[in-house]
Amino acid sequence: MRKAGVRVVQVGRAQRPGESFVHPAFLYRGDDEYRAGIVSFVLEGLAAGEPVAVAVPARRLELIRDTLGARAAEVRFTDMTAAGRNPGRIIPTVLRAFADAVAGDRRARIVGEPIWPGRTAEEYPACVQHEALINAAFQGRPVTILCPYDARALSAGTLADAHATHPLVVDAGRTTVSRAYDPQGVLERCNLPLPPPPRTVVVRFDAAGLPDTRDTAVHEARSRGMSAARLPDLALVVAELTTNSVVHGGGEGTFRLWAEGGRIVCEVRDSGRLTDPLAGRRPARPEQIGGRGLLLVHRLADLVRTHTGEHGTVTRACLDLR
Incomplete structure (x- = not known):
């Protein structure tokens, strides 16, 4: 039938x-x-x-x-x-x-x-x-x-x-x-503003501060219960998001991290504007040099939310603690 x-x-x-x-x-x-x-x-x-x-x-x-x-x-x-x-x-x-x-x-x-x-x-x-x-x-x-x-x-x-x-x-x-x-x-x-973050770790960074920002993120995530197996993923996500801000978002940005609902939330704000809605969603070509940062963030994170507008871009990547 x-x-x-x-x-x-x-x-x-x-x-x-x-x-x-x-x-x-x-x-x-x-x-x-x-x-x-x-x-x-x-x-x-x-x-x-x-x-x-x-x-x-x-x-x-x-x-x-x-x-x-x-x-x-x-x-x-x-x-x-x-x-x-x-x-x-x-x-x-x-x-x-x-x-x-x-x-x-x-x-x-x-x-x-x-x-x-x-x-x-x-x-x-x-x-x-x-x-x-x-x-x-x-x-x-x-x-x-x-x-x-x-x-x-x-x-x-x-x-x-x-x-x-x-x-x-x-x-x-x-x-x-x-x-x-x-x-x-x-x-x-x-493309709506994301909910305000809680009071938490705040790091302002530029190119020279990228390694310290990543190390701070790993330390804070570990102290909030993130498993050792997930810490390398978090380090890569933070490195890619902050580097992206330095290269494409005005040379500097603000990083925040907090724990929420069994996850670590990483937030990066900068003054750049994301004009390509498919950024991070196209597979990289074999011959492509660079341009894989947001693709890697999407692959490693359990959820990514972004708001972009005239005053800049906010990206939040959530990673499960375990």
Whole structure:
């Protein structure tokens, strides 16, 4: 029997090699509709000879694997709760990593579920920014990325954001053009000042003070309970953010660090303005010299939030204590 989600496959069926990027949101209600829509989308891609990847939360992965049976071996599976814990690393390390490995002009087909029930209020704006930025990151490329949304469990505001970040929406078996599609408006709306930091460690730095700033960060994080295994990650994050301020943010900046909710939060403020919303979200080219700092920060941190404007840029990187 055809379930409500199976018409998702029509989005893929309309594409031919070399055509441009397609980015539908798939609103599902319950496991049956989820399984029907995603599996049909995957099987049609395999039948067309398209490389297929599925990056969704672990429980959903098992649902898809079990339904695909032997054909699951032809699909790349990724647990999005791990790979996409920080939404800022999904484009370079999950989506682009798969699409860039596809040979020739073949269309790549990806299921990516970055927003699921349980995402925190702190993580959510970064998730919405990610969904908006996918459109710019893949513009003109022969890739289809289907993004499932749990229409029963997610809020009305989240579903409205899905319409704003996806040019196509699949709902109850129908694929329609989203009249609310406005990714640039979403990015502007999400670029809000971050909540004020608590009273904490403050270091003002310039080029000469970079090593001392990094050492102070490691010392303070250790004293707040960060495990030895995570301290090298924190040192790299602080080094990259502060160096970025010196090179691109006016030559100096202010560093803050505090512990919050089982995490260490590192904040760097400078007078520069971030004009490229995809900075840190593009994979580095093999021949590229430099330009990997924000990419590394996104890869190592569990969450990255940024606010930029006329008066400068604030970047916060959160790393779990353990």
